[in-house]
Amino acid sequence: MITASAALNSLLLTSDQLVVVDCYDITLQDGTVIRWTSADAPVAVDIAGVRTLFSVGPLITRNNIKLVIGVQVDSLTLTLTADDAVTIGSVPLIKAAVSGRLDGATVRLYRAYAADWTSGWVGVLTRFAGTVADVSGGRSQLEIKVNNHLQLLNTQQPVRSYQAGCTWTLYDTSCAASKHTSIGTVVSVAQRWEFQTSIDSGATNLGTSMLPISLGVVLQGGQLKFTSGKNSGFTYPVKTWSGSTATLLRPAGLEIAVGDSFQVTWGCNKTIQVCDFVYANKANYGGFPFIPAAETAVPV
Template sequence: MADWLAGDCTTIALCWRLARRDGVTIGLTSHDRDIEVDGLVYRAAPGMTPSAIERSAGLDADSMDVSGALTSTAITEADLLAGRWDGADVAILAVDWSAPGETVSLGGGTIGAVETRNGALTAELRGASALLERPVVETTSPDCRAELGDARCRVAMAGRRRFARVVSADAEVLTLNAPEPSADAYGHGRLRWFGGGNCGLEDAVARSDGATVTLRAPPRFDPVGALVELSEGCDKRLATCAGRFGNAVNFRGEPYLPGIDLLTRYPGG
């Protein structure tokens, strides 16, 4: 334990290091002045208060909440609602604000559920042991469980990603300046934003038709004029895998496996 924690008058400040998935990293501290630790400046955010931090050696998922006012310009309500901070890595540490050279790690994890209300936020931080709650064995399914182009699918994505610019938008329907190469080529695919207010975000494509694409949800910000990257998609059916991609050998599904409805059948039914 650090000596400065055992003194009669402690000078403890809590710090949060947040690293988004797109590489943006910021630091916040409960102190009333900025603190620099290991080359990163932790901006003063006195309104940020954590719940009780509980650490254990068991297998139960560790979690805590951090609440406070949206006082930092680096974390805005619009970015939170847009999902820019979803899954961001968080490290919580205690420092001596009078001489911030030595730190004590209090925990870490990723940002889970985020709630904003009346200019204040509450974010759930989920520890590393929360990963143990995920299923470890895949369930069977008639559709393919691989993603188009990943290590299990093995379809080469070279030539299946194209850039275009958004000409107009009507809710979730976008009109582009370049038509699709084939019918519904981008259906079930992904759209990445390279400009405008949505820059850095991704959206799922429901279907495409000519020069229009229909997203599964409307864009968070005005998309007109933005540059986008479109990746072809797959509806994960065996017929599509074999006919369109010639990749049935890597199909990761069980289309002919009998389902539980087999139990309800009767002779001659």
């Protein structure tokens, strides 16, 4: 339900003309908060009793919002036009977005109201809230699709199923495995998604005996975060890790250079062997490794 303050209710009921602007609150997965407005000047409004400032950012347009009764998942499509002067941290907005910085971000759309441009902002209404589902961009324009939080209801029921592979998410409370990491440097670069690496074995936490499990098996499916170079601070999922060759699931947003350092948080292939030998976590394994394999019945 959309609620408004007493002052805003009074303004909406008594004024024939209003000034209305959009305000966007974007919270990235790392906790960074970005606040932009569609107005030509910064907008300071009270949200939940807290004075909040929305700055002038990129040119933002959006589709219309519809309100329906039920559990239909609505979406908001934002089109952002910006040059390299608009940044997230020190990285231009477009490059940061296509490299995954906005993935999974929470977006809230507020509408701020005032009697005119010379008077103060009376209040805001929350018009949409959701999570970034898709990002695509070109040279100077970015399109972001945001699904509202009803998409969280689209969950498999029952949540757990009988299968050989583990059903837990690595490092969550059900898994309870200790986080393992490796650090290394880039030795040579083939593409922005593929490069040769050198892993610092002295700084690699091997946990218990790795036995038949190679380091590449657990680095595959992990998360690689650059700690130096142009991509410093950005994290990319690892698609494969063969020998010393790392292949990312998507290209890095900026150029990778020889000597760039990184940290890899290990992944898991959901088998009981990795759970036991690598993480010493067999007691918390979330799968059923001895469940019979599917068989085909053939009439005779």
